[in-house]
Amino acid sequence: xxxxxxxxxxxxxxxxxxxxxxxxxxxxxxxxxxxxxxxxxxxxxxxxxxxxxxxxxxxxxxxxxxxxxxxxxxxxxxxxxxxxxxxxxxxxxxxxxxxxxxxxxxxxxxxxxxxxxxxxxxxxxxxxxxxxxxxxxxxxxxxxxxxxxxxxxxxxxxxxxxxxxxxxxxxxxxxxxxxxxxxxxxxxxxxxxxxxxxxxxxxxxxxxxxxxxxxxxxxxxxxxxxxxxxxxxxxxxxxxxxxxxxxxxxxxxxxxxxxxxxxxxxxxxxxxxxxxxxxxxxxxxxxxxxxxxxxxxxxxxxxxxxxxxxxxxxxxxxxxxxxxxxxxxx
Amino acid sequence: xxxxxxxxxxxxxxxxxxxxxxxxxxxxxxxxxxxxxxxxxxxxxxxxxxxxxxxxxxxxxxxxxxxxxxxxxxxxxxxxxxxxxxxxxxxxxxxxxxxxxxxxxxxxxxxxxxxxxxxxxxxxxxxxxxxxxxxxxxxxxxxxxxxxxxxxxxxxxxxxxxxxxxxxxxxxxxxxxxxxxxxxxxxxxxxxxxxxxxxxxxxxxxxxxxxxxxxxxxxxxxxxxxxxxxxxxxxxxxxxxxxxxxxxxxxxxxxxxxxxxxxxxxxxxxxxxxxxxxxxxxxxxxxxxxxxxxxxxxxxxxxxxxxxxxxxxxxxxxxxxxxxxxxxxx
Numbered sequence: 001x002x003x004x005x006x007x008x009x010x011x012x013x014x015x016x017x018x019x020x021x022x023x024x025x026x027x028x029x030x031x032x033x034x035x036x037x038x039x040x041x042x043x044x045x046x047x048x049x050x051x052x053x054x055x056x057x058x059x060x061x062x063x064x065x066x067x068x069x070x071x072x073x074x075x076x077x078x079x080x081x082x083x084x085x086x087x088x089x090x091x092x093x094x095x096x097x098x099x100x101x102x103x104x105x106x107x108x109x110x111x112x113x114x115x116x117x118x119x120x121x122x123x124x125x126x127x128x129x130x131x132x133x134x135x136x137x138x139x140x141x142x143x144x145x146x147x148x149x150x151x152x153x154x155x156x157x158x159x160x161x162x163x164x165x166x167x168x169x170x171x172x173x174x175x176x177x178x179x180x181x182x183x184x185x186x187x188x189x190x191x192x193x194x195x196x197x198x199x200x201x202x203x204x205x206x207x208x209x210x211x212x213x214x215x216x217x218x219x220x221x222x223x224x225x226x227x228x229x230x231x232x233x234x235x236x237x238x239x240x241x242x243x244x245x246x247x248x249x250x251x252x253x254x255x256x257x258x259x260x261x262x263x264x265x266x267x268x269x270x271x272x273x274x275x276x277x278x279x280x281x282x283x284x285x286x287x288x289x290x291x292x293x294x295x296x297x298x299x300x301x302x303x304x305x306x307x308x309x310x311x312x313x314x315x316x317x318x319x320x321x322x323x324x325x326x327x328x329x330x
Numbered sequence: 331x332x333x334x335x336x337x338x339x340x341x342x343x344x345x346x347x348x349x350x351x352x353x354x355x356x357x358x359x360x361x362x363x364x365x366x367x368x369x370x371x372x373x374x375x376x377x378x379x380x381x382x383x384x385x386x387x388x389x390x391x392x393x394x395x396x397x398x399x400x401x402x403x404x405x406x407x408x409x410x411x412x413x414x415x416x417x418x419x420x421x422x423x424x425x426x427x428x429x430x431x432x433x434x435x436x437x438x439x440x441x442x443x444x445x446x447x448x449x450x451x452x453x454x455x456x457x458x459x460x461x462x463x464x465x466x467x468x469x470x471x472x473x474x475x476x477x478x479x480x481x482x483x484x485x486x487x488x489x490x491x492x493x494x495x496x497x498x499x500x501x502x503x504x505x506x507x508x509x510x511x512x513x514x515x516x517x518x519x520x521x522x523x524x525x526x527x528x529x530x531x532x533x534x535x536x537x538x539x540x541x542x543x544x545x546x547x548x549x550x551x552x553x554x555x556x557x558x559x560x561x562x563x564x565x566x567x568x569x570x571x572x573x574x575x576x577x578x579x580x581x582x583x584x585x586x587x588x589x590x591x592x593x594x595x596x597x598x599x600x601x602x603x604x605x606x607x608x609x610x611x612x613x614x615x616x617x618x619x620x621x622x623x624x625x626x627x628x629x630x631x632x633x634x635x636x637x638x639x640x641x642x643x644x645x646x647x648x649x650x651x652x653x654x655x656x657x658x659x660x
């Protein structure tokens with residue numbers, strides 16, 4: 001299997017990405033194609049020992065940054081790592097693509113170059129959401145801020161398939177993120193989506209209250225991209241704010257400083273649970289080929305995990321299953 | 331000043347509400363009219379010493395529960411405490427109304443009986459949101475799940491006035507809850523609302539990232555009722571889940587049990603910051619008279635604080651200011 005990796009994306013630059021690729025080759029047994037500025041990538045690769053025939057470089061001279069308008073950047077920067085990488089994917093040089101670069105550019109590039117599966121109305125960006133019980137899988141988390149009920153129905157189907165095949169959840173419980181549990185609750189979009197998802201052949205548990213999401217109320221959480229992004233970002237913000245407030249409280253007195261010291265390892269183990277690094281990346285679902293977005297601040301460990309995720313994505317033939325499901329229901 | 335209080339609403343029943351009313355009479359110097367089953371209210375009142383001429387009872391025989399369809403219940407239960415109380419308000423028997431009962435019934439009753447201010451398109455339910463710096467004021471938090479940009483513009487205006495007059499914030503910073511800070515980010519509703527709010531005479535700070543809300547990024551947070559409810563409920567859910575997870579971690583070993591014990595008071599003081607009890611209730615903005623929803627699980631202390639809030643609401647003439655502002659901008 002060949003995984004194509006955007007060597008230039010991400011806040012930490014090629015150093016961590018290349019290290020993640022080397023680790024993936026050794027630990028996961030996949031071949032890697034790194035797309036990026038050849039001299040920089042080669043210099044980084046020269047630091048490590050690995051089977052030389054398992055990593056290949058495709059040269060690209062441009063980089064798309066987070067500040068650029070995604071669709072425009074994709075059209076103008078033909079020699080950017082994300083455009084070159086996605087074209088290599090489309091041409092069959094690799095089986096899947098990972099990038100830690102601009103989410104917008106990856107989305108735009110995915111739609112323009114790799115293209116949507118026939119019958120899929122919108123591609124969704126999905127993410128695991130750490131809960132008390134483990135993880136939930138949430139989509140859309142920001143690719144589609146204005147949705148129709150038909151989109152949410154397809155998100156539910158794609159999310160269920162991905163959760164089962166890649167995350168290994170048998171008969172995943174699919175819930176619709178809402179502000180109440182009763183049928184008939186919510187805004188127009190959610191109410192109409194409820195009826196469509198109810199009529200599908202999924203293990204639909206109905207509306208789930210947003211309040212219960214952190215407890216791990218279901219396996220797949222369906223929402224529009226605006227609400228999904230709000231949920232994800234508020235969770236991050238709350239965690240950061242709560243931890244810093246707790247730290248303030250803990251360091252107020254000598255007694256609590258002692259206590260804080262004693263609890264340090266416990267706090268860390270809890271914080272790790274909320275850590276996206278363990279979970280790799282966010283798959284773009286609905287495209288004709290596997291594309292995964294790794295977190296912008298990914299280190300080598302996260303990149304390796306994102307590569308692991310795209311490997312399973314490919315192995316489990318998720319896209320073929322989505323295609324079949326959509327065609328059956330057309 | 332006469333404040334009318336729904337004596338029957340809330341999970342804890344008349345016992346705590348009556349106690350809250352007695353405390354309010356003594357501490358805040360307001361007259362109270364309690365609406366509810368006369369014998370029950372009288373029995374509760376007989377437990378306390380207070381100036382007898384400052385508390386009056388209006389008898390009502392019915393109660394609307396949280397399970398009932400709000401609009402239907404308001405029409406059918408003409409002798410419920412919320413309907414009788416709101417009618418007394420409309421008839422000028424009191425200056426403001428507080429209820430800890432069904433939010434939906436209070437909303438429906440407010441719209442049918444008290445009615446909207448001329449020129450106001452939708453009444454909003456608002457709430458303080460505890461942040462690291464203090465509190466923000468957020469609206470709408472659930473009264474309007476499908477909004478138009480014009481509604482959000484009016485929410486911004488009403489929120490700014492309330493924040494200044496009742497919460498005492500001079501020139502409140504008004505932000506639009508969004509998934510990015512740049513102008514042009516967000517869904518269609520938010521993008522169009524941005525332009526309208528920008529053109530108003532408010533201290534508009536633009537889009538605020540939901541991630542930054544817990545830090546206290548602005549004084550007034552404007553959003554549609556679906557998103558507002560998601561933010562509020564997820565915050566509650568996250569706090570509950572994080573605290574229970576931390577507790578689990580803390581009690582894993584003897585060493586950390588010791589630490590947890592030592593930190594108990596700090597944890598409590600932090601938890602109190604997130605406690606809605608301090609903040610009283612959620613005002614319904616856009617109605618012709620002051621109406622405040624107290625939390626369903628309000629105890630006497632919370633009821634007293636909700637009465638304090640409606641007192642300031644009345645004293646500061648918030649409704650007159652909203653009316654003037656809307657008429658100027660019509």
